Amino acid sequence: MKAASRCAGAVDEMRASMIEPLLQRYSALSSREQRIVLVGAIGAVLLFVLAVVLPLRHRLTAVEQRVESKRDDLLWLRSVAPQLAGLQSSAPPPLHESLVVLIDRTARQSGLEHALAGSQPSGNGGLSVHLEQASFDALVTWLAQLRDSYGVRVDSAVVDAGNNVGTVNASLVLAH
Numbered sequence: 432m433k434a435a436s437r438c439a440g441a442v443d444e445m446r447a448s449m450i451e452p453l454l455q456r457y458s459a460l461s462s463r464e465q466r467i468v469l470v471g472a473i474g475a476v477l478l479f480v481l482a483v484v485l486p487l488r489h490r491l492t493a494v495e496q497r498v499e500s501k502r503d504d505l506l507w508l509r510s511v512a513p514q515l516a517g518l519q520s521s522a523p524p525p526l527h528e529s530l531v532v533l534i535d536r537t538a539r540q541s542g543l544e545h546a547l548a549g550s551q552p553s554g555n556g557g558l559s560v561h562l563e564q565a566s567f568d569a570l571v572t573w574l575a576q577l578r579d580s581y582g583v584r585v586d587s588a589v590v591d592a593g594n595n596v597g598t599v600n601a602s603l604v605l606a607h
Contacts, residue, residue: 530558530607533581541573542566557586557606564598574603583607 457465528536531550538547538560546565553559562570570590577583586604593599 530556530583530605533583534558534560534577534605537577537581538562538573541576542569543573546570553586553604553606555606557604560601560603560605562599562601562603564593564595565601567597567599570599570601577605581607 457468460468531552534550535547538544543562543565546562548561548563550558550560574585578585583605584607586606588604589602591600
């Protein structure tokens with residue numbers, strides 16, 4: 432305890448030794464100069480508060496809001512983690528037949544055999560498929576089946592309205 436009180440005493444002495452010369456100089460000034468120094472000191476304090484303290488406080492508030500938002504996001508992620516863990520990201524099943532045969536067979540099963548106008552190989556093992564006057568609903572269902580059951584994805588698609596209501600002409604590039 433004695434060491435702590437000695438340190439406090441030393442700090443008080445140092446403060447007094449620094450402030451005492453300033454107070455003597457201030458006292459030596461005329462009253463007009465004292466007012467100018469006082470106004471300048473107040474202005475310096477205000478400038479410091481406006482230029483440093485307020486922007487730091489504003490940034491601190493913004494950071495606290497971001498932290499709170501991130502905390503909320505983390506809580507939400509933790510709440511849905513069990514559901515996400517239940518979902519398995521599985522690789523597409525291997526094809527037991529060529530993509531050409533699969534597309535032809537599933538198009539026929541989906542009722543698109545009359546719309547299948549042709550197909551030809553595309554780069555990287557893909558297949559370019561052309562359909563004319565295909566039922567839009569049947570086309571979307573067929574593409575979903577290809578994706579879900581066989582892992583076939585649509586790399587690109589150009590779909591235009593057909594001649595009849597509900598029909599389309601489509602050029603697709605499909606890949607596994």
